[in-house]
Amino acid sequence: MYRQINNYRPILDVILNRLVDCADAKLIWYGKERCLSTIATALFYHNKPLNYVIDDNPALWGVSCGHFLTIFPVDQIVNKYGKSAIFFISSEDAETKISRLKSYGIEDNSIVLLPTEKESIKLVTDELLAPLQGKGYVELTHREMQLAMVENLKAFDSFCKPRGLRYFLASGTLLGAFRHKGFIPWDDDLDVFMPDGDYERFIQLYLDEQKRNPSRYELISYHNQPSFYANVTNFIDTEILALMPHAVFVSLQGLPISMLRVVGYSLEKREFDIQYNTNQNLDFRESEYQKLAGLIDNSPDYRTDYNELKARRSFDDAEVTGNPYIPKFWNTNRENFEPASQLEFEGGMFSVPNKYELFLKARYGDYSSIPAESDRKPSHGTIAWRKLKE
DSSP: OOEEHHHTTHHHHHHHHHTOOTSEEEEEEEEEOHHHHHHHHHHHHTTTTOOOOEEGGGGGGOOSSSSSSSSHHHHHHHHGGGGEEEEEEEEETHHHHHHHHHHTTTOOEEEEEEEOOHHHHHHHHHHHHHGGGTTTTTEHHHHHHHHHHHHHHHHHHHHGGGTTTEEEOOOHHHHHHHHHHOOOOTTOEEEEEEHHHHHHHHHHHHHHHHSSSSSSEEEEEETTTOOSSSSSSSEEEEEEEEEEEOEEEEEEEEEEEEEEEEEOOOSSSHHHHHHHHHHHHHHHHHHHHHBBBTTTOOOOOOOOHHHHHHHOBGGGGGGGGEEETOGGGGGGGGTTOOOOOEEEEEEEEEEEEEEEHHHHHHHHTTTOOOOOGGGOOOSOOOOOEEEOOO
């Protein structure tokens, strides 16, 4: 199972429903909210562009807020267009904004109260979880979910080793192996790096194996699931469902391990900068697609083209390596990866970069210290369920 719903779809749905018979009205957004840029872009593609954005904060007046929009003082726009406008409000401070509009004589039928971002995400979450109700799913504790991901890792490792496929624990998973000999207690995901050649071989070999001997562990990426959110591949346990909130959507899928491709870069600085900047710009375009997915019909998906255009060398043919989708601090000399070392993770031994402490220092700084309790928060807020055996 894989489903995702854009976090802002409930907000957009209310707007589009209100605009069915409002062809001539000025469309005005009140308040600079995080969802504004994405909603404005989606409305443009729906041929219902916002005309103005207003805000009470003078520090924001004249500031660009995405898709050719600039923030204006409330009185300037309301006095000029108030009688022929529709005002949209998605704010925790909605009552104050509504009262202010009414003080200018704006009628109730010209004010559209939208879900806040928090309310919108809850609506999306409830929609995703509705099909599970009464179907025998039991929510896992945080620790049970971590241990289930360890089983994913063991299955992944047992497929890789006999085929000579290289991988390395990455990100918080690597930090957990070093500092805790397992998961960081509050962590809720599991990441591995794979050299690009091994990444491609793994996908092909595993898909072929699944055709011959299907198992509970499957691969999911945008290649076989067009709505999939990221330019990575997830190795998922289909017997455990995971609700995963993200920056612009919520997904429901099998509990995953995320496989991150490692590629090669030029050692020459100018060529490296060109390669890296090209990849980052293409990655930005991919992220823009992700923001609009599910908000506009047939949104253009150039991820396959972008992936082919990403400037890189093979991992094995380059002295400098990195991941084309994440920040530069992971870029490192290839000799820092190999030959692989081993670290304990939840009772098993798994591959890590040869000079793993260089990675940890580049990413986390003082990686040996435990953060303050207030900073011990899950990366994603993942929740998982296991279906009871019938």
